[in-house]
Amino acid sequence: MDFYDDVKQTAEMAGEKIGQFADIAKIKVKVLDIQSKLKALYEKLGKAVYFGNEDDLSAIVEEIDAKRGQIIDLENRLDELKNKKVCGDCGKSNVKDATYCNYCGSRL
């Protein structure tokens, strides 16, 4: 209602934005980490093919599939974070251009 409420609300909103950016940064770091592990796995796969270690192939392919799945999940999460606005009152995600929260009606 008064000045201090506005200040408090602005501070909360800023905190949320920072939280959102921190999450995005963390996810990007994770994606890079998984990508470097993937690179190593592709190398391993190449060696296994070259040296004819057929027993290793399916295990390596499974690992690659799992890592690729993780990257897809993280990228989806990134899209979500970039395109959503989190409500300061109830914490639910709303579309980026929403003015009011779809769940509790608070102004975003």
Ligand SMILES: [Zn+2]
């Ligand atoms: Zn809400």
